[in-house]
Amino acid sequence: MKAIVLAGGFGTRLRPLSCTRPKLLFPVANRPLLDWTLERLAKSGIEEVILTVNYMAEAFVKRYRNFTYGMKITYSKEARPLRTGGPIKRAEKLIGHGGPFLVLNGDILTNMDYAELLKKHKEKKATATIALCRVEDPSRYGIAELTKNNRIRKFMEKPDRRKAPSNLANAGIYVLEPELFDYIPSGRPVSIEHEVFPKLAEEGKLYGHSFNGLWVDIGEPVDYLKANRLVLDTVVKQSQLGKDVIMGRETVIEAPSVVGEGATIGEASKIGSHTAVGDHSVVGKGVRIENSIVFGGTRVSDFASVKGAIVGEGVVIGRRVKIGDCCLVGDHAVIEDNVRFTRGVSVCPFRRVTESVLTPRCLM
Secondary structure, X not given: OEEEEEOOOOOHHHOOHHHOOOHHHOEEOOEEHHHHHHHHHHHOOOOEEEEEEOOOHHHHHHHHOOEEOOEEEEEEEOOOOOEOHHHXXXXXXXXXXXXOEEEXXXXXXXXXXXXXXXXXXXXXXXXXXXXXXXXXXHHHOEEEEEOOOOEXXXXXXXXXXXXOOOOEEEEEEEEEOHHHHHHOOOOOOEOXXXXXXXXXXXXXXXXXXXXXXXXXXXXXXXXXXXXXXXXXXXXXXXXXXXOOOEEOOOOEEOOOEEEOOOOEEOOOOEEOXXXXXXXXXXXXXXXXXXXXXXXXXXXXXXXXXXXXXXXXXXXXXXXXXXXXXOOEEOOOOXXXXXXXXXXXXXXXXXOEEOOOEOOOOEEO
């Protein structure tokens, strides 16, 4: 069994953090998102993964090489973005025509049972089977209308909320037969959701498999923070300290949270629940970090406060700085002493900030 992981996206809604790394390498509970996916694929019996890459492709090659989690890793590099169907068509020779294969959007965090999805696909003798999950806002996703035997009668991509045929959303996970390659034109960008799935639905060849497990589409900062919380709640479940962590007196680490190896946490500081502090970070004394993600190698100086924010790699946060909800701080930025950020402020990589910002905006 082979799997394609679509890893070529630009992560535009997660800028400025995605200016310096692919979204799939963002840490979730201090492990890259793609690591969680690859580990689960390996446990499901997948023997080879084709990563379709474009943006910062060399970062994937550097991390995973040609073998990881007991699986062979092959790279299919796009010269230009080909959307969702184009990369699948481009990987046709790597996949071959020997049987069904799995396709995953790389920015999905889930605990779904891939083997069960494959089983349902084979039972229905489908050309394509889409994993489906229930969502509150159908307008953000591709939505399926099912018959009683789980055939997809209608597939609508991001419908108006009032016109959505159901709240069963495309989870970005598919089992496909090699026959599907014939439905994808060569040499141009193709949206499998807009151009292929509706045709298959009309022909009665598209089926759905709904599941109720963990599923997050990490497209926006609030979703990324949600994914981190869910992994901490369901997998970590406690305060997890890496190797060689140094802690000062009266330091509090609330569960669930993770602190990476080689990190230093100063005296009387508090790492609140649902927080991930990356490897080799330095947290001063009297610091408060809550419901946040702090990438590795960052320094948070004395009496600073980070709440509901995402802080990139190698950032320097000065004394008594306050960073509020949904703020994004790019890699290697410097926030000088006593600066305050209100909700929704973002800072580009390597930017030095000397004054408070009290309205949501991006500091270039």
